[in-house]
Amino acid sequence: QVQLVESGGGLVQAGGSLRLSCAASGRTLSSYVMDWFRQAPGKEREFVAAIRWSDSSTYHANSVKGRFTISRDNAKNTVYLQMNSLKPEDTAVYYCAARRGLTISTSTSLMDSWGQGTQVTVSS
Numbered sequence: 001q002v003q004l005v006e007s008g009g010g011l012v013q014a015g016g017s018l019r020l021s022c023a024a025s026g027r028t029l030s031s032y033v034m035d036w037f038r039q040a041p042g043k044e045r046e047f048v049a050a051i052r053w054s055d056s057s058t059y060h061a062n063s064v065k066g067r068f069t070i071s072r073d074n075a076k077n078t079v080y081l082q083m084n085s086l087k088p089e090d091t092a093v094y095y096c097a098a099r100r101g102l103t104i105s106t107s108t109s110l111m112d113s114w115g116q117g118t119q120v121t122v123s124s
Helices: none
Strands: 003-007 010-013 018-025 032-039 046-052 058-060 068-073 078-083 092-100 118-123
Touching (some): 018 032, 032 068, 032 078, 046 078, 058 068
Antiparallel strands (some): 018 078, 068 078
16 A cells, blocks of 8 residues: 655645645555545545656646646655645645556545645635
8 A cells, every 4th residue: 555645735825835745655656646635624525636657647626727736756756736826715634645547536435545634724
């Protein structure tokens, strides 16, 4: 099983930027898809972005398209989420997840491993 550790969360003003990191260990990621999800207080966990490790194909939720970018560093076994033009509604706990396979999925129920989450708070 893949172990995931997120970092990079914090407090930022609206319009600002943050970069989240997710360090993976325990498995070679060449046959995995890595996702970012987020969960705001009182809301369900929602898909943010995904990247297929083998060819770096990406998919972003409409709510973050053009503002957030998912990427990966093969040498560091790390996935990133660059978040620009942050809005108060982006406030949430952000989770990294891994799914074995080559199909990009936006469903929480299909993820095999989860990180502990990192808090992102955007003030207005």
